[in-house]
Amino acid sequence: MTISVQVPMSFRPKPVSTTMILGEVLKTARMDQGMSQEELANQACLKKWHIQEIEETDSCRTFYSQEIKLQGAKRIGSLLGLDHSQFLSVKSLKD
DSSP, X not given: OOOOOOOOGGGSOOOSEEEEEOHHHHHHHHHHTTXXXXXXXXXXXXXXXXXXXXXXXXXXXXXSSHHHHXXXXXXXXXHTTOOHXXXXXXXXXOO
């Protein structure tokens, strides 16, 4: 038997950092390898509009969550031969 407990927002730990995707780095790497967004999307098992969003915006319109967008960016980076440190930036949220 599984018991599910909802934790009120006030008891959830606040994030101490956020990870930003440096889309321009991914776009430059893709273009340097002569790949179109569609070709990269096919290799990454994503749609072209996902590649566009990762490369061009900070919003999360075509992904279910920012975490899923981050996973997509990591997949793309790996396919392009990049280390995560080259296209991800971790920012502290502490005051």
